[in-house]
Amino acid sequence: MSGFKRPNPVRRYFSEHARVCVAAFGKQWREPIGTLLSALVIGITLALPAGLELLVNNLRQAAGGLNETRNLTVFVKDALDEQAGRALSLRLAKLPAVARADYTSREQALEDFRERTELDGVLDALGRNPLPASITLVPDPAATPVDLRNLAASLRADDAVEQVQLDSGWSQRLAAALAVGSRLSLILAVGLSVAAVFAMGNTIRLDIEARREEIAVMQLIGAPAGFIRRPFLYAGFWYGLSGALIAVAALYVTRYALAAPVNDLVQLYEGAFTLRGPSMQTLATIFAAGVVLGLGGAWLAVTRHLGRV
Structure with missing residues (x-):
C-alpha cells in the first residue's frame, strides 16, 4: 500500500475532456454526410453576413476613402x-x-x-x-x-x-448606403444565428434519442449531469468549428472567383483596386461565432431533452 499513488485530479480532469473531445470528433468523422449537412447550416449562417460585410468594406475601399471626397x-x-x-x-x-x-x-x-x-x-x-x-x-x-x-x-x-x-454630397450618400449595408449584415447575422442554433439543437436532439438507453443506464448508476452532457457539447463544438471552416472556404472561393472580373472592371475605369479577402480579425470572429453557435445549440438541446430520457 505504500507504493499507492493517488491520481492527479487536474490531470485526470483534462485527460477525460481530451478523451471525450477526440471521441466526439471520431464519431463525426465516421458519419461524414450527417456532419457535413449540420456544418453547412452553420457555414451558411456565418458566410452570408460575413460576405456582405466584406462587400461593404471593399466598396468603401473602392470609393478611395470618404475623407478624400470632401x-x-x-x-x-x-x-x-x-x-x-x-x-x-x-x-x-x-x-x-x-x-x-x-x-x-x-x-x-x-x-x-x-x-x-x-x-x-x-x-x-x-x-x-x-x-x-x-x-x-x-x-x-x-x-x-x-x-x-x-x-x-x-x-x-x-x-x-x-x-x-x-464634392461631399455623393460621398455622404455613399456613406449612408454603406452604413445600411453594415446594419443589414448585422441583422442577417442575428436572424440566421437564431435559426442555426435551433437547427443544431435538433441535430443534437437526434443524437440524444439515439443514445437514450445508454443515457438511462448512466443516470441509473449515478453519473452526474455534466458527465452525460459533455459528449454532446463537444459534438456541438466540432459542428461549429466545421461550419466556420466551410464559411471561410466559401469566402476565399468567392474572392478568387470575383478577382479577375473585378480587376477587368477597374482597369476600364483606369483605377487601382484589389479585391480584399477577410482580415485576421474577421477570421477570428467567424471561428469564435461558429464555436458559440455549435455549443449554444448543443446546450439548448441537452438542457431541454436530457431530462426527458
Missing part, C-alpha cells in the same frame, strides 16, 4: 489672371476650415483634360480654351459637413468666384 472646387472667373488667381488661393488657404488650397490655371486644366480624354480635335475646333481656372480646397479633418456647407455658401458670395462645387 474637397471643394472653386471655379475662378475668367476676368482674373493667373497672378490674381494664385493670390485668391493663398487667401482661401488661410480660412479656418481649410487645410490646403491648390491652384490650377486654365492652361494646366486644358493640359490635364487632353491627357484624360481623346477630344483634342474638339478643343482645337473651338479655337480657345473653354476651361476655367480652379482652386481645390482640402478641408480640415475636423471640419463637419455643416462647416463645409457654410464655407461653400460664403465662397459663392465672393466676387472673384464663378462657381463652387462641394
Whole structure:
C-alpha cells in the first residue's frame, strides 16, 4: 500500500475532456454526410453576413476613402489672371476650415483634360480654351459637413468666384448606403444565428434519442449531469468549428472567383483596386461565432431533452 499513488485530479480532469473531445470528433468523422449537412447550416449562417460585410468594406475601399471626397472646387472667373488667381488661393488657404488650397490655371486644366480624354480635335475646333481656372480646397479633418456647407455658401458670395462645387454630397450618400449595408449584415447575422442554433439543437436532439438507453443506464448508476452532457457539447463544438471552416472556404472561393472580373472592371475605369479577402480579425470572429453557435445549440438541446430520457 505504500507504493499507492493517488491520481492527479487536474490531470485526470483534462485527460477525460481530451478523451471525450477526440471521441466526439471520431464519431463525426465516421458519419461524414450527417456532419457535413449540420456544418453547412452553420457555414451558411456565418458566410452570408460575413460576405456582405466584406462587400461593404471593399466598396468603401473602392470609393478611395470618404475623407478624400470632401474637397471643394472653386471655379475662378475668367476676368482674373493667373497672378490674381494664385493670390485668391493663398487667401482661401488661410480660412479656418481649410487645410490646403491648390491652384490650377486654365492652361494646366486644358493640359490635364487632353491627357484624360481623346477630344483634342474638339478643343482645337473651338479655337480657345473653354476651361476655367480652379482652386481645390482640402478641408480640415475636423471640419463637419455643416462647416463645409457654410464655407461653400460664403465662397459663392465672393466676387472673384464663378462657381463652387462641394464634392461631399455623393460621398455622404455613399456613406449612408454603406452604413445600411453594415446594419443589414448585422441583422442577417442575428436572424440566421437564431435559426442555426435551433437547427443544431435538433441535430443534437437526434443524437440524444439515439443514445437514450445508454443515457438511462448512466443516470441509473449515478453519473452526474455534466458527465452525460459533455459528449454532446463537444459534438456541438466540432459542428461549429466545421461550419466556420466551410464559411471561410466559401469566402476565399468567392474572392478568387470575383478577382479577375473585378480587376477587368477597374482597369476600364483606369483605377487601382484589389479585391480584399477577410482580415485576421474577421477570421477570428467567424471561428469564435461558429464555436458559440455549435455549443449554444448543443446546450439548448441537452438542457431541454436530457431530462426527458
